[in-house]
Amino acid sequence: MTQSIGFIGGGNIAEAIIGGLKKADAQFLIRASNRSNHERLQHLVDKYSITASNLEELVENSRVLIIAVKPKDVLGVVKQLKNYRLHDKLIISVAAGVPLKVFYKHLPGIAVIRAMPNTSTAVLHSMTGLARGENVTEEQAEMGGEIFSATGKIMWVPEEKINALTAISGSGPAYFYLFAESLIKAGVHLGLSEEEAEILVLETLIGAGKMIAESDKSPGKLREEVTSPNGTTYAALNVFTDDKLEFTVLKAAKACAQRAEDLEGENSD
Ligand SMILES: NC(=O)C1=CN([C@@H]2O[C@H](COP(=O)(O)OP(=O)(O)OC[C@H]3O[C@@H](n4cnc5c(N)ncnc54)[C@H](O)[C@@H]3O)[C@@H](O)[C@H]2O)C=CC1
């Protein structure tokens, strides 16, 4: 069945999800509205053949409304949505740090799922966390699951876990991109051209991802298979261990989860 989806907010994550949904096998009828940046909306219309809408038209014609605005802008959207009949709609909020209780307060009785995708929805490899709100029917939960299953894998979690999930998979792609950027710089430092270093790093990252996906081996086992006793990899890994990479990663993930909690405090009215 063709699913009608309306995106409120047409920024980075909206584009990643729209791009993914357009690549997916399933049929989606997509509308989007964006507050002020009309060029941005036109870009989405031109690139993905979606329909640009104002909010009224979008709500009227969409069974699922995806709120994809910055956390600080969610309340404004919710207050605007109060003006519409929403009883047969499913709202999906992808905003970090906006708890379900905000929706319960301002849109009582309305079905809301809190989702945390990542930008790899664009290539159908997102890992999306979903927390089900109390008014969501079985059919609506399935519908929400289907949308994000079309763009990767999903994991239903209780809302208390969504900030931890954000720290791993929501923000996670950026950690790997940062590592790739650092390794490219290291390659240049060692005498490779920027172009050479970039090709080497990107192909290595893609290959490692494919090995994790296809080999049935854990990351630890795969690491061991690269590491000869007292060899070259061993020398590099010792530096990561001595410089406490594991501790740095934990500290970063904790900072991310804490920021999500702080945002929840700032956006709980
Ligand atoms: N970028 C990412 O990797 C991820 C982002 N998120 C969440 O998605 C939300 C959006 O993030 P981005 O797409 O990165 O931000 P963005 O800044 O790229 O996009 C937000 C868009 O919303 C528009 N907007 C603001 N108020 C509006 C309103 N009242 N009506 C219609 N449009 C409005 C803005 O003009 C902007 O184009 C955030 O809450 C973020 O926490 C969640 C998962 C991943």
Ligand SMILES: O=C(O)[C@@H]1CCC=N1
């Ligand atoms: O950085 C952020 O706040 C958003 C949420 C998860 C990924 N990007």
